[in-house]
Amino acid sequence: MDSLLKVSDLRVSFPSRTGWVEVVSNLSFQIQPSEIVGLVGESGSGKSMTGLSLMRLIAPPGRAQGSILWKGSEEILTMPPRRLRSLRGAEIAMIFQDPFTSLNPLMTVGAQIAENVQLHQNLKGKAAWNQAVEMLERVHLPSPETLAKRYPHQLSGGQRQRVMIAMAFVCQPALLIADEPTTALDVTLQVQILALLKELRDQFKTAILLISHDFGVIGAVCQRVMVMYAGRLVETGSARDTLSAPLHPYTQALLESLPTPGAIPQPIPGQPPEPSRRPDGCAFHPRCRFAFDRCSQNTPALLQLGGEQQAACFLREREQKHL
Ligand SMILES: Nc1ncnc2c1ncn2[C@@H]1O[C@H](COP(=O)(O)OP(=O)(O)OP(=O)(O)O)[C@@H](O)[C@H]1O
Ligand code: SF4
Numbered sequence: 001m002d003s004l005l006k007v008s009d010l011r012v013s014f015p016s017r018t019g020w021v022e023v024v025s026n027l028s029f030q031i032q033p034s035e036i037v038g039l040v041g042e043s044g045s046g047k048s049m050t051g052l053s054l055m056r057l058i059a060p061p062g063r064a065q066g067s068i069l070w071k072g073s074e075e076i077l078t079m080p081p082r083r084l085r086s087l088r089g090a091e092i093a094m095i096f097q098d099p100f101t102s103l104n105p106l107m108t109v110g111a112q113i114a115e116n117v118q119l120h121q122n123l124k125g126k127a128a129w130n131q132a133v134e135m136l137e138r139v140h141l142p143s144p145e146t147l148a149k150r151y152p153h154q155l156s157g158g159q160r161q162r163v164m165i166a167m168a169f170v171c172q173p174a175l176l177i178a179d180e181p182t183t184a185l186d187v188t189l190q191v192q193i194l195a196l197l198k199e200l201r202d203q204f205k206t207a208i209l210l211i212s213h214d215f216g217v218i219g220a221v222c223q224r225v226m227v228m229y230a231g232r233l234v235e236t237g238s239a240r241d242t243l244s245a246p247l248h249p250y251t252q253a254l255l256e257s258l259p260t261p262g263a264i265p266q267p268i269p270g271q272p273p274e275p276s277r278r279p280d281g282c283a284f285h286p287r288c289r290f291a292f293d294r295c296s297q298n299t300p301a302l303l304q305l306g307g308e309q310q311a312a313c314f315l316r317e318r319e320q321k322h323l
């Protein structure tokens with residue numbers, strides 16, 4: 001069976017005074033239908049740029065190169081504009097951390113969702129409105145008929161995030177890209193929103209790419225996880241294995257930096273490098289407690305280790321050779 005999405009050697013770059021700077025490098029991964037995949041990494045690691053590329057939303061002069069194959073047959077990076085418009089919103093939808101950036105302050109939330117229905121489905125007027133109200137009910141907003149007639153500023157932060165989710169799911173997309181959808185919310189609301197995403201995935205069979213810098217969020221809902229550092233994928237595997245037995249020193253360090261009962265959090269020393277100043281070799285080497293000679297000279301490739309787990313680290317390569 002074809003993957004829903006197959007990304008091969010994706011590179012995202014921006015021009016600078018000294019030439020093109022790559023912010024995402026050699027990224028390859030696949031997403032299967034109705035799978036929930038987490039994308040995690042520190043700020044600046046390239047998570048949002050990856051998410052935006054999938055909808056071809058990198059603003060010029062930035063550029064995305066490589067291949068993003070949709071349902072095994074369509075290349076998103078060279079898709080004609082007309083087809084791209086029908087793909088966005090209807091087949092691939094996106095939600096962000098701050099619903100204010102994506103909701104129109106001058107339209108009622110019901111009208112905005114209905115507009116999305118009209119744009120992508122053959123429904124008009126009252127039928128589109130009814131669908132919007134039904135969707136508001138499905139995201140468990142109280143009195144959806146009344147709420148549909150309100151403007152974004154008349155809703156709470158949690159309600160606005162549910163409206164965003166209703167808008168994203170109303171056309172039953174095959175893929176949802178959720179970029180830090182719960183970061184602005186308190187912990188109780190976070191748990192509710194994640195449960196809602198999972199529930200809607202079950203109903204609509206929508207695959208979800210969940211972008212977060214928070215392993216707690218990823219662990220709560222994802223089957224699979226991808227860890228990014230300095231624009232590259234450094235580890236991927238099932239969420240259970242990756243969180244319980246990480247194989248890349250960066251993933252290990254990220255997990256050790258989290259507050260956990262009975263352990264003192266160990267912050268990762270130093271800062272992630274700016275894209276224009278990424279060190280040669282393994283970009284993590286200046287911060288890695290296991291770094292050895294080779295790490296500053298060559299870039300490690302992702303290596304297939306037991307089961308589904310892959311990591312890009314010379315330490316693992318060395319161990320594998322000595323087995
Ligand atoms: N328009 C732009 N021009 C140049 N560089 C950019 C541009 N937009 C983003 N970048 C750089 O690309 C890198 C990756 O950014 P991205 O937004 O993908 O990070 P992120 O992993 O989503 O971080 P965060 O967790 O803070 O959201 C960053 O170093 C950022 O400074
Ligand atoms: S390749 Fe070297 S520097 Fe990079 S994570 Fe592995 S041991 Fe650390």
Ligand SMILES: [Mg+2]
Nearest residue numbers: 047048049179
């Ligand atoms: Mg981001």
